[in-house]
Amino acid sequence: MLFTLFLATSLAVLATTLPTINTDGYAPSSIVTRDVCIIGGGSTGTYSAISLHDKGISVVVIEAQDRLGGHTNTYTDPNTNETIDYGVVLFHNISVVNNYFARFNIPLTKAVLSSPGETSTYVDFQTGKIVAGYTPNDPTAALAAYAAQLAQYPYLETGFVLPDSVPADLLLPFGDFVTKYALQDMVGFLFQFAQGLGDLLSQLTLYVFKNFGLSVLQGVQNGFLTTLDQDNSEIYVKALAVLGQDVLLTSHVLAVDRSASSSGGCVKVLVQTPQGVKLILAKKLILTIPPKLHNLEGFDLSTEETSLFLQFQNSAYYTGLLRGTKIPDLTTVNNIGAATQYNLPILPAAYSITPTRVPGLHDVKFGSANALPDEQVKADIIASVNRINAARIFNSTAEPEFAVFASHTPFELTVPKEAIEGGFYKSLYMLQGTRETWYTGAAWHTHDSSLLWVFTEGVLQGVLEGL
Ligand SMILES: Cc1cc2nc3c(=O)[nH]c(=O)nc-3n(C[C@H](O)[C@H](O)[C@H](O)COP(=O)(O)OP(=O)(O)OC[C@H]3O[C@@H](n4cnc5c(N)ncnc54)[C@H](O)[C@@H]3O)c2cc1C
Structure with a gap:
């Protein structure tokens, strides 16, 4: 009961007019037109971008950090030049993993635990x-x-x-x-x-x-797999080289406007980049970032999206x-x-x-x-x-x-038992494809890159329909 009251009060506070983006006044050099705009360039964002790129779909990736890779961290020791993965280390021996690393000619080996x-x-x-x-x-x-x-x-x-x-x-x-x-x-x-x-x-x-x-x-x-060179960041360095200008690093979303998407119009995303503000016009949006409300400022969230994302807690x-x-x-x-x-x-x-x-x-x-x-x-x-x-x-x-x-915070996103009993995940999954927005990332499945890439393949099938 208390939980329901809290939710209702919070939603009332958040129920403001949704922002819209006026596209007038942007120089052509500031406008980026793509099939798909991907927000977050970590494990699932980079996988999505490469998979779509390889199918001839144009993409742009918006990433807050100055590199791709998210939870993957690799340190190069200045004395020995040896690399150490101190973020993501292990992968499963499944075809999606083997194919992805083979795509970049990165050899895998059995991980030594x-x-x-x-x-x-x-x-x-x-x-x-x-x-x-x-x-x-x-x-x-x-x-x-x-x-x-x-x-x-x-x-x-x-x-x-x-x-x-x-x-x-x-x-x-x-x-x-x-x-x-x-x-x-x-x-x-x-x-x-x-x-x-x-x-x-x-x-x-x-x-x-x-x-x-x-x-x-x-x-x-x-046993698990890991990269032979113990450099799990290599795939992200190589992905960045493939995607080039299609990745906006050190960038953050100022506003998202999906109001025209239901009538066949573009999704509009206004992004602050180190080179100034860019206006992205895309047919579809893929969100791969942790869907916590503080991480979605400027997004034109519907009442349903807000009511769901509001419930996420994290470790x-x-x-x-x-x-x-x-x-x-x-x-x-x-x-x-x-x-x-x-x-x-x-x-x-x-x-x-x-x-x-x-x-x-x-x-x-x-x-x-x-x-x-x-x-x-x-x-x-x-x-x-x-x-x-x-x-x-x-x-x-x-x-x-x-x-x-x-x-690596926020990490594990969870919701309370009552929310799960009330069909939280069914409602969450119903968001897939609404207002041309698709979702992947750990909150939608699990903190496991291999399994997330399999999950993302399924999401991308939906994205590809109608492109
Ligand atoms: C220390 C550590 C070790 C791990 N070890 C393993 C392992 O061995 N094997 C394994 O399979 N998994 C491991 N994991 C789990 C790993 O988290 C997931 O496999 C995977 O990274 C989740 O993918 P994701 O795309 O959801 O998130 P991420 O990879 O975190 O990608 C999200 C990206 O979005 C960016 N971002 C966030 N907010 C915004 C915003 N508002 N605007 C723009 N960009 C934004 C982030 O900077 C990040 O790059 C480990 C995690 C950690 C933290």
Whole structure:
């Protein structure tokens, strides 16, 4: 009831006149006319652009950052020239992945999840001390039981097409699901593998299943792919070279006007670029950005779009590379709660500090149920390493510092149980194609590039109709 009241009040506040764009007065050099305008040049935006480009469809991509790639981050070590992927690393061995990388002549190889000789240490980052007597549970039997549960919901592998009556188990907080099906022994493993879900035990089982689904389980069992050069950004550098002027980097949308689209007119998008304001006239729009309202300012959102996007909550996820930790190379330090349920650390906190192929450089991942300022996250990580140093586990007084850091927030977009029961995802999917607007990206399926490219192929079929 409270939720409905909140929604109604918020919608009333947001119900303003939709903006329209007057196309008069733009110099021809400022007008970009394309078949499709794609907003967001990360995983699904770049995939969409290349797929359409290769079919002879003209596109323009609007990307906020100064590069393509979104959650893909690659660092080149200045001393060794070695590359390290500290964002997206793993892909599934499926045709869409193999074809996409082959398109750019980028060889793939089986990913090595831990190097020979690698060891793990279990430390409570709040104290910096080794958790005495802690050894991780063997998750094998619990993972098999989890897989048996997951197998009941094959439709989760392809999207959010849920039955009208959503199975009650999917709407249980994951902590209750764990207890119900005696999955305790896999919780520690899952927490480290399926990072970014926020508070794992209170997250709905649906979102845990989406994030750690059958394909991921198969990958855990049979292996994942990654680029041979450990440079997952290469595909985005090459995509940018193919798309050239059709990508507007460091650009943001000022206004979107789809008022003429229902009568066969263009979608109009006004964009601030480093070269000035551009007016884009396109037959269709593909949105790949996280559909949070603050990220859609200037868009002529309908009441339906607003009412749906308003409901998204999100977790927060951060990544970086640390030097000067003096954690030995080939050593992973996992954050363990000394006195917490399943020994899970209380977020916000670092998940773990793991070695990279460059000696002296460690990867760190940090999670939170809510967005935090970057400086606070960095300070929290440095404080954790200092506590580990102070506890003299590795006999060091070194000063840790970031070689590089990236925020990937907002991460996991979720809606409350009541919204899911009320048909949220059915309504969300009904938006596909309305006012010549199509949607893809993690909020529409899952945080998994391989599966998102499969999903995007389906969306592009709709986009192509009528072009
Ligand atoms: C640290 C980390 C590790 C990961 N590891 C893996 C992995 O190993 N394997 C895997 O499959 N997946 C991994 N993921 C999941 C990954 O998030 C998804 O696979 C994928 O990137 C989601 O694609 P997307 O297109 O929805 O979003 P993104 O790739 O994030 O693309 C969205 C793009 O939109 C841009 N943007 C946002 N707002 C605007 C705006 N208003 N205007 C213009 N542009 C905007 C962003 O800058 C970004 O480039 C990882 C994620 C993170 C954060």
